[in-house]
Amino acid sequence: MPELRRHHTRLALSGLFGLLCAVVLSFATPARAADPGWSAEPAAGSTARPGGARPYFYLEGTPGTVLEDRLALSNPTDREHVVTLRGADAYNTGAGALAVRPAARSTGAGSWIGFGAARTVTIPPRTRAVVPFTVTVPPAAAPGDHPVAVVATEAGHEAAVRVHLRVSGPVLAALTVEHASVSGKGAAAVIHYTLVNRGNVALAPELSVRAEGLFGEVPGRTLRTLPVELLPGQRVELSEPWPGAPVLDDVRLTLTVTAPGGARATTTASAWFVPWGLVGWIGAGLLVPGAAALVAHLLVRTRRASRAAPPADADGPSDGPGAHAEPHVTEHELTGAPR
Known part of the structure; x- marks a missing residue:
């Protein structure tokens, strides 16, 4: 029962990002001017959501096993389309978005995905084609999440469908928050920081900011979920608006980041807030009588x-x-x- 609950928890967390991931991965490649006229999505199966729709694949298995699923390609147009399929590694961009690597650089878990003889698929007009694929987990595969995607390509247009792939075994949720700093002042102040996933599972991080000034506590930021899914081994640079920044104070910031699974990390930063315009006027006023x-x-x-x-x-x-x-x-x- 505990394992079943953990499995459902993982599915629920994945669901928070499933729709986002499906959309983000689809435009992680350069945008095209014209609609290709076809679409790619997971075929309905026993794990499908109500209505038969699945925004992503979820597969889990032990090292050495072969996992199977099916991709649906829909062609509602009046002409034939020829689509090429491949597996690809997924990663975080520097700003935290999800993207897929090109074929030549997908040397990780993306290379575990195979389509057999169906790597190139011809979709007749007004037809929905269902293509099976396999994920062959190597015997020495490390446990944890291995973010990948199934990519369909035609005439330079790519559509990627997210695959939540987990290799069974011990998992570790761990992260660090680093390089915190502040830019701007007043309502335009912004907190900058870096998040690093040090574990082997994808994380949905939450951030809170506490600020302490010379005259007591300063309004910071309450706990909130960040709009990013942090993949294992990935590093992202994020920024956080800070509308409660003071006008005149010496502030010490404490950033606390948490994630499901027990991940927790903190870092601090200091920032001086001085209204230099006012200081200049005061200085000019004192300069004349002093001279x-x-x-x-x-x-x-x-x-x-x-x-x-x-x-x-x-x-x-x-x-x-x-x-x-x-x-x-x-x-x-x-x-x-x-x-």
Whole structure:
């Protein structure tokens, strides 16, 4: 029973992203100007949802087994279409979207997918073709999730259907959050960070942000599910709006990321918020009286120094041994300086 509950939990989590994945993977390749006139989707089966529709495949097996499923290709047009099929590795782009690798670079679990003699399929007009395929799990396959897709191609147009493939065995949900920083200020402030999946299962991460300033706690971000499915071994760079950022404060941020399965990670970042425009106006206001006070101080010191000099005899040297003549110094009045 616990294993059955875990299986249903995995299906439920996969369902949160199933429709998104089907759509994202379909336009992970460059967009085409014209509709190809055909579509690809999982064929209805015993695990189909109500109505017979499945937005993705879900397959699980032990190392060394061969898994089977069927792909449906629909051609509602009045002309024939010839479609080529292949398996492909799925991955996260740097921004977190899901994409598929080209044929030459699908050397992982995508190469486990085979179509036998049906790699190229001709679909007659107004026909729905069902094509079986297999996933041959190598005996030494590592346990955990192996994100792949079935890709159909014709005349440069590609449509990819997600395959949630899991190899039975011990699983580990683990992640780290790294390189946190803040850009912008006020309502335009943005928190930047990197998520890394350190485990062997796909994760649906949740993020919360706590902020502590010099004057107490600052509004951060409450716990929310991030719009990304983080695949095993993948790294994504994300950003988070922070409308509660202060105008003037020294803030310490604590980012906490969690995911089903017990994954949890935290990191911190510091950010100064200074309204430099206001500081410039205040500085300019203080500069003028400060400069005036400095000039007045220098004038006073100069006047005192001239008054302290000994008077000189204009008619000649003074009496007494060792006396010598000094030039007569006329004392000038320094106007504008306090006495």
